[in-house]
Amino acid sequence: MVSAGQMVNRLTPVLRRLKFLPLVGFVALAGCASNAPQDTWAPEGPNAQMIDDLQKPIFAVAGIVGLIVFGAIAFAMYKFRDRGQPIPEQTHGKPVLEITLTIIPALILTVIGVFTVRTVFDLAKTSDTEMVINVTGQQWWWEYDYPVQEELGITKPIITSGQLVFPVGTKVMLRQTSRDVIHSYWIPKLNGKRDAVPGRVHLNRLEADQPGIYAGQCTEFCGLSHANMRMEAVALSKEDFAKWVDQQLADYQAPAEGTLAKEGETVFLNQCVRCHQVNGLKRADGTPAIAAPDENVVSGAAPNLSKLMTRNTFAGAMFDLVTPECRADVWDASRETFGEKYLAGVSEECLNQTDLRSWLRNAPEMKPMYANPALLTSTGGKYRGMPYLALSENDIEKLVAYLLTLK
Amino acid sequence: MFTTSSKFYVALTVLAAVSFGVYMILIGPSSIGATALFGMIAVGILFIWLSLHTRDADTDDEFASGAAADAPSRSMWPLVGAAGALLTLIGTLTTPLFFILGLIVVVATFVEWGIQAWADRASSDPAYNAAVRAKILHPIEFPVIAAIGLGVIIISFAEIMLAVERSAGAVLFIIVSSWVLAAGVVVAIKPNMRRGIITVIVVVGSLAIVAGGLLGNASGMREELVKAAEEDHFMHRECGPEKDKYTDKLALESVSSRSAVVATVEFIDGKLVAREQGVPGERETITIPRSNPSSIIFRNKTEGEFRLLAVTGKTMVSEGVYEVDEHCTQLIPAGAEQLLTLTMAKPTLEGGEFYLEVPGVEGQRVELVVP
Numbered sequence: 001m002v003s004a005g006q007m008v009n010r011l012t013p014v015l016r017r018l019k020f021l022p023l024v025g026f027v028a029l030a031g032c033a034s035n036a037p038q039d040t041w042a043p044e045g046p047n048a049q050m051i052d053d054l055q056k057p058i059f060a061v062a063g064i065v066g067l068i069v070f071g072a073i074a075f076a077m078y079k080f081r082d083r084g085q086p087i088p089e090q091t092h093g094k095p096v097l098e099i100t101l102t103i104i105p106a107l108i109l110t111v112i113g114v115f116t117v118r119t120v121f122d123l124a125k126t127s128d129t130e131m132v133i134n135v136t137g138q139q140w141w142w143e144y145d146y147p148v149q150e151e152l153g154i155t156k157p158i159i160t161s162g163q164l165v166f167p168v169g170t171k172v173m174l175r176q177t178s179r180d181v182i183h184s185y186w187i188p189k190l191n192g193k194r195d196a197v198p199g200r201v202h203l204n205r206l207e208a209d210q211p212g213i214y215a216g217q218c219t220e221f222c223g224l225s226h227a228n229m230r231m232e233a234v235a236l237s238k239e240d241f242a243k244w245v246d247q248q249l250a251d252y253q254a255p256a257e258g259t260l261a262k263e264g265e266t267v268f269l270n271q272c273v274r275c276h277q278v279n280g281l282k283r284a285d286g287t288p289a290i291a292a293p294d295e296n297v298v299s300g301a302a303p304n305l306s307k308l309m310t311r312n313t314f315a316g317a318m319f320d321l322v323t324p325e326c327r328a329d330v331w332d333a334s335r336e337t338f339g340e341k342y343l344a345g346v347s348e349e350c351l352n353q354t355d356l357r358s359w360l361r362n363a364p365e366m367k368p369m370y371a372n373p374a375l376l377t378s379t380g381g382k383y384r385g386m387p388y389l390a391l392s393e394n395d396i397e398k399l400v401a402y403l404l405t406l407k
Numbered sequence: 408m409f410t411t412s413s414k415f416y417v418a419l420t421v422l423a424a425v426s427f428g429v430y431m432i433l434i435g436p437s438s439i440g441a442t443a444l445f446g447m448i449a450v451g452i453l454f455i456w457l458s459l460h461t462r463d464a465d466t467d468d469e470f471a472s473g474a475a476a477d478a479p480s481r482s483m484w485p486l487v488g489a490a491g492a493l494l495t496l497i498g499t500l501t502t503p504l505f506f507i508l509g510l511i512v513v514v515a516t517f518v519e520w521g522i523q524a525w526a527d528r529a530s531s532d533p534a535y536n537a538a539v540r541a542k543i544l545h546p547i548e549f550p551v552i553a554a555i556g557l558g559v560i561i562i563s564f565a566e567i568m569l570a571v572e573r574s575a576g577a578v579l580f581i582i583v584s585s586w587v588l589a590a591g592v593v594v595a596i597k598p599n600m601r602r603g604i605i606t607v608i609v610v611v612g613s614l615a616i617v618a619g620g621l622l623g624n625a626s627g628m629r630e631e632l633v634k635a636a637e638e639d640h641f642m643h644r645e646c647g648p649e650k651d652k653y654t655d656k657l658a659l660e661s662v663s664s665r666s667a668v669v670a671t672v673e674f675i676d677g678k679l680v681a682r683e684q685g686v687p688g689e690r691e692t693i694t695i696p697r698s699n700p701s702s703i704i705f706r707n708k709t710e711g712e713f714r715l716l717a718v719t720g721k722t723m724v725s726e727g728v729y730e731v732d733e734h735c736t737q738l739i740p741a742g743a744e745q746l747l748t749l750t751m752a753k754p755t756l757e758g759g760e761f762y763l764e765v766p767g768v769e770g771q772r773v774e775l776v777v778p
Contacts, residue, residue, distance in 0.1 A: 132686045134778075136696045145778035147683070147694040157694065157778040159754075173685045179699045199700050200667030203685040279756060293698065294752035300698025304754075304778075 037215035040188045044214065045207045047123060047191040054119045058112055065108070123192070123205060129173040131166065135204075137176070137183030137196040138299035139222060139384050140229035140369070141316030146248075152241075158248040159279075161303040162313040164233045167241035168211055174204040179299040184220035187233045193219045208235035211338045213312075213331055224368045225385065230317040240339030247310055247343065247407070252280020255405050264402025267395045275302035275386075278406065298382045308406040309346040315367055315386075319355040326350035345407050353400065360396045362388050413458040420451030461525055480527055480536075488516035519544065560613060563620025569632060570623030586612070646716055646735040646766070668746070669693065669701040672715060672763060672773060675708045679764070679771040692774040693763070695751050702748045703763070705736050712738040713765050719751050719775065720761055731760070751777045 036042070043049040131152055136143045144165075146158040152167075166172045176185055178196040185204060186193035194204035208214065218229035236244055255261035265281070269289055273281070277291040294300040308314070312322055312330065320327050326349075333341045359366050369385025391399070409417070427444040434440065491512025498506025526540035564583070568576045590608055594600065627633070670683045670693045681690045695701045705715035714736045721729040736745040754777050755761045761775040 126685050127687060129685065129687055132683070134694055134696060136699065143696075145694065145696070147686075147776065148692055157776050159778040175683070175685050177696055177699060177701075179696070197667070199702070201669055201684050201701075202667060277754060277756075279754075288756055290753055290756065292753070300752060 038188045038217060043189060044209055044212070045190040046209070047205050047207055048189055050119050050122055051192050054115055057115075061108060061112070124203070125205070126173060126203060128171050129205075130171045132173050132175060133164065133166065135164070135174045135176045135185060135196065136179055136301070137185065137218065137222070137229075138179040138301055139181065140218070140225040140367070141303060142183075142185070142218075142229070142231050143301065143303065153245045154249075156249055158245065159277075159304045159306065160248070160311065162232065162317040163213075163311050164206075164231065165241065165244055166206065166208070166233065166235060167238045168208050168235045169238070170207065172206040174206055176202045176204055179301055181222050182220050183218050183222050183229065185216070185231070186219045187214050187216035187231065189214045190233060195220055206233065208233070211235050211237050211240070211335050213342075223384070224370055225316070225318075228316060228318045228367050230313075232313060232317055234342060236339045236342065240343060243339075243343055244310070247345075248307055250307075252278065252306070253405065253407075254281075255402060260398055260401040261405045262402075264398035264400070267391075267398050268402055271389060271391065271395070272305075272399070277302075277304045277306070279304070279306040296382060298379050298384050302386070305403070305406060308403055309351075310343075310407060312342070312346070314356070315359060315363070318367055319359065320352050321346050321356065322350045323352050346404070348404055351400075351404060356400060356403070357396055359386075360389075360391055360399055364388055410458055410463040412463050413455050416451050416454040416458060420448055420455065423447040423451055457521070457525075461528070464524065464528060480523070480533065482520060482523055484516050484520035484523065488513060488520065491516055518547075556613070560616055563617045563623075566620040566623035567616070568623075569628045570626050572629060583616075646714070646733045665704070667702075668704050669695060671704045671706065673706045673708055674713055674715075674765050674768075677709055677768065677771075679768070679773055681763070681773040690773070692776050694776045694778065695749060697754060697777050698750065698752045700748050700750045702746050704744055705739060705747055706744040707739040707741055710741050712740050713768075714738050715745075715747055715763060716766050717747060717749055717763050717775065718760050719749060720753070720755070735766075749775075751775070754778060 041052065043052040131149060132147055134145045134147065136145070141161055142164070143159065143161045144163075145160075146154050148154055148157060164174075174185065174194075176194060176196040177200060178198045180198065182198070183196045184193050185196055187206065190206050190208055191204060194202050196202065212235055214233040214235065216231040216233065218226055218231075220226075222229065255265055268276075268278070269281070269283060273289045273291050275291055275293040275296050278289070281289045283289050291302065293302040296302075303314075309321070312320060312327065314321050322330070326346075330338070330341045355366070363369065363386035365388075367385065369383070369387075370379075423444055427441065427448060430441050430444055491509045493509070494505050494512060495509030498504070498509050522543055523540055526536045526543070529536045529539045567579065571579060590612070594605060628636075668684060670681055670690070672693075673680045673682075681693055682688075683690050683693055693703070703715070703717075707713050716733060716735040719732040719734065721731050724730045734747060734749060736747050739745055751761075755775065761777070763773040763775060764771060
């Protein structure tokens, strides 16, 4: 009969050897997360599907090879372990074995190479493009501009940021570049990643099978707020996309005289228009208010805030423009109702007043952006990101009222 | 424990550390002064260690090697160091290049002479001392000497290529590279060739290139390069009558420039055809991202010389007076091409004068849009 103490003594060395098991189990369980919006193994578009079709067999082959190699090592380690036996005769060279072990990996790599090259070329195809969107990265947000494309109803250029909106079942070509440092655009469920490099235009295909919001993340380290440089690709049905285009092309509606929003427009003209453009906004003398971010920001641009309230995010998609409840309502909507809910934009009830007001109060406190003027000697006084503007609570109240009208 | 010189370096390092602290508090970390003081601390610590380790090279010291009583070997480094110091001094009066070169020589002297002096005291056996020195210095000396030698060869070859005519340069390049290849083949086929023969081949070849470089430098650059430099064609962007004659109108040979342009604009038999990268078909508008240098290839496929002109709005030069912003390529002959890079900071919100055209050709405009 083994006593409990003896049992513990016997098990202790075994348990010591297995101390890393919980960590392995934790990592394995992490792979089972149901809420994983950036899951590379769950493609939802033909381009991501192509990559998935390639990567799964490769992983399988690599896994088998890995098992064989580690199995052989383990066998050799066990079979030929030191038991005090004399060292066997040492030999050098086994041409047949060496050639075999060279040819087999070469053949495996050749097969993988053929399929990889074919996929790379398929992903680089441009001849079947149905829609073009220019994507420009800068520290730390993405700008999207839609060139004139009459066949899609885009009769004037559209510009937006944070959320890339496009129609489902349409082969979209992203023409990517950057205004400052190298960034990388990646919506894992729709395609692989592609760098955005200053002075160059890189092409990246995107297509979604179903309406919905697809999350992404800048994947090239680009400075202090790299981790906060997010993006969301919003796929709408073709009918809903046409409505979105109409929304974006609608003329600017100035707030009514005597309202808080009108006072907010004045604050915007005095403070925000130095960097932020609102298309159609005019100064008191009737001239167009043209923003000059090139004079104030290192990258030379700040988000165009025209139709701000048709987006769900702000500050490089770091914060939601809508409350968590309203966000969940859109994200969790059925495919049939998603478009309608997204196009409803941000209502006063749904506006995430807390984050928006905090942002206007002191943006650098919300998102690290090298905005301390004392540290800006190397940039000639230009900011990276939005600076602290010392706005009064009264001005913030007016600005929020004004921004709510930008639909 | 502490030697005389180590005490001095300890004091110097402590002083530097205190100065560093005061500097950080009073002036801040972003200035170069903090870096310099930090460097001084690091160097001070190094010298403390050196002086302690070598016991100030004191042969009577009880810790020093008994074998280190012999006179040190002869050294050229004092002379080189003096020349370096002189060069540094001349540099302060003339050009920073001399100053930097002098500084490099002085630093090299400190390293070489210091390690040689230390190695001379390693033992009483000069061969062993030389081996100690070689073990430390050869991993530094060989790559540096090789890099300098390679640099001299490259510069000499560049001087030759700049001096001879363009077609002669191509022929020369083929001949030299063929000789290099032939020499490589010979060495590969006969790996047991006598070392002296290989040395002769390398030395004679290198000397020939260096001599050619000196001759090339003496005779100066070929005429068209001299004229092009005088024209300063990188600065000239005049959109009026062509002033440049020797400028490179085929300035688009790099793959990186070709592969990622915003658009290609071709002038085909009198018609302007624009294509945006990644967009199928011809375009009537080209979209340029705001505040981002964007390159356009202009390719002339019409008989005669033409240039691409970009009109990018207007700038107020004085109250109420505006000047049209124009950028253009040089006159490009048929079959040639050139890159035009535009940076447009403001959006073209109100439409108007933002376009590309070929001067003198009516009705052929491509609109530029900055969203």
